[in-house]
Amino acid sequence: MSLAARIKSDTGRGPTLIYVPGIDGTGEYLLGTADRLREDFRLITIEFCDDASAAPDSYAHHAQTLHEALTEQGIPPGLLLAESFGGAVALQYALDFPNEVQGLALVNTFPRYHRRLNLRLTRLLFPLAQTALFRALRRRFAPWALFGALREPEAIRLFQARNGPIFDDLYARRLALIQKLDLRPRLPEIHCPVLIFHSHKDRVVDADRQAHIMASLLPKVRLYPIPRGGHVILPLASIPWVEELQSLLPQNN
Numbered sequence: 001m002s003l004a005a006r007i008k009s010d011t012g013r014g015p016t017l018i019y020v021p022g023i024d025g026t027g028e029y030l031l032g033t034a035d036r037l038r039e040d041f042r043l044i045t046i047e048f049c050d051d052a053s054a055a056p057d058s059y060a061h062h063a064q065t066l067h068e069a070l071t072e073q074g075i076p077p078g079l080l081l082a083e084s085f086g087g088a089v090a091l092q093y094a095l096d097f098p099n100e101v102q103g104l105a106l107v108n109t110f111p112r113y114h115r116r117l118n119l120r121l122t123r124l125l126f127p128l129a130q131t132a133l134f135r136a137l138r139r140r141f142a143p144w145a146l147f148g149a150l151r152e153p154e155a156i157r158l159f160q161a162r163n164g165p166i167f168d169d170l171y172a173r174r175l176a177l178i179q180k181l182d183l184r185p186r187l188p189e190i191h192c193p194v195l196i197f198h199s200h201k202d203r204v205v206d207a208d209r210q211a212h213i214m215a216s217l218l219p220k221v222r223l224y225p226i227p228r229g230g231h232v233i234l235p236l237a238s239i240p241w242v243e244e245l246q247s248l249l250p251q252n253n
Contacts, residue, residue, distance in 0.1 A: 002058075003173055004051035004065035005089065007073060012038030015102075015249055016078025018070070019045045020086035020093075023174050031158040031235035040242050044075060046086075048174065057173055059181060063093040067100065079248050083107035083234055084205060085174055091183050094190045103248030104194045108207040108231055111183040111214060148201035148230025155235040187217035193253050194221045195244060199229030207231070 005020070008027040017037060021027045025048035030037070037043050046066060055061045066089070077100045082090035087109020094101045143156045198211035208225070215221045224244065226233055233239060246252065 002051060002053045002055045002061055003048055003170065003177075004053065005046050005048055005062050005069060006051075006065065007069050007075075008045045008047040010042070010044050010073070010075075012041055012043045014041045015246075016076055017041035017043050017245060018066075018075075018078055018080050019043065020066070020080055020082035020090050021046060021048070022084035022086050023171060023178075025049070025085075025170060025174060028162060029159075029232070029234065031162075032154060032237060033234055033241055036237070036242060037245070040246065042078075044070070044078075048170065050170065057177055059088055059092040059177060059183075060096065062089045063096050066093055067097050070100070077102055079103045079105060079245060081105045081107070081234075081245065082109065084109055084231070085178065088178075088181055088183060091187070091190065094192060095183070095186055098189075098191070101192050102250055103192050103253075104190070105197070105245055105248060106194065106214070107197045107234055108199055108202050108205050109196075110181075110205055110207075110210040111187060111217075112181055113178045113205070143232075145203060146230050146232040147236075148199060148203075148233075149228040150226070150230065150233065150236055150238065152236055152238065155237070158235060159232070184213065184217060187214060188219060191219055193248050194218050195224060195248055196221060197224045197226060197233065197239075197244075199226045199231065199233055201227075201229060202231045204231040 019030060021029060027045040027047040034043060079102055080090040087106040090104055091111060094104055143159050196211045196214060198207040200208050211223055215223055
């Protein structure tokens with residue numbers, strides 16, 4: 001069995017927008033932003049799961065299975081909106097299938113994760129995430145750690161309402177993939193327009209540093225800094241997601 005991407009939902013009308021989730025892999029953490037995006041885009045949400053392939057876990061396999069899922073459903077090329085772990089999947093997809101990507105919108109992501117000690121500690125302490133006490137504390141305190149200073153009440157309410165089994169074996173396997181990742185040498189090969197949202201208060205990813213590294217390597221890139229934002233910003237209504245995503249469409253470039 002290997003980690004793979006598959007379509008979770010296909011709703012709305014308009015230009016194709018494919019949401020590639022973060023390490024939770026559920027495709028459910030757009031929260032209220034999903035409804036806003038469906039008004040102007042055909043929104044395809046992706047989830048990460050196990051498949052029957054003998055291929056080893058890799059970002060390349062995620063990208064390949066994403067391409068297979070989209071092709072099987074006849075979904076035309078479009079924009080990719082991807083956050084954190086999913087941002088590297090989107091970068092890999094743009095490298096492997098350049099004709100299928102009109103533009104990339106990357107949110108607090110990385111081509112190589114630089115906080116190596118944090119990553120090792122997270123993997124070491126991962127068993128604690130299986131406990132009921134940890135899950136209860138996460139529900140109560142995670143929004144304050146993850147949203148930074150941009151704490152919209154509705155976004156936090158919706159976040160806290162999610163009670164799915166995030167910290168499972170698949171999460172641990174995705175976490176292990178980050179250790180091996182380094183897409184920096186290949187970033188100059190990506191020629192579609194790229195928009196990078198990067199929060200200055202991100203405690204999970206050094207998003208500001210990562211954004212500037214990517215900006216120095218990508219041929220066609222624009223940065224969107226969010227000074228008060230934390231790691232989780234996609235559910236926020238105060239950010240003009242629709243307008244910024246529309247700026248990536250071919251007729252606007």
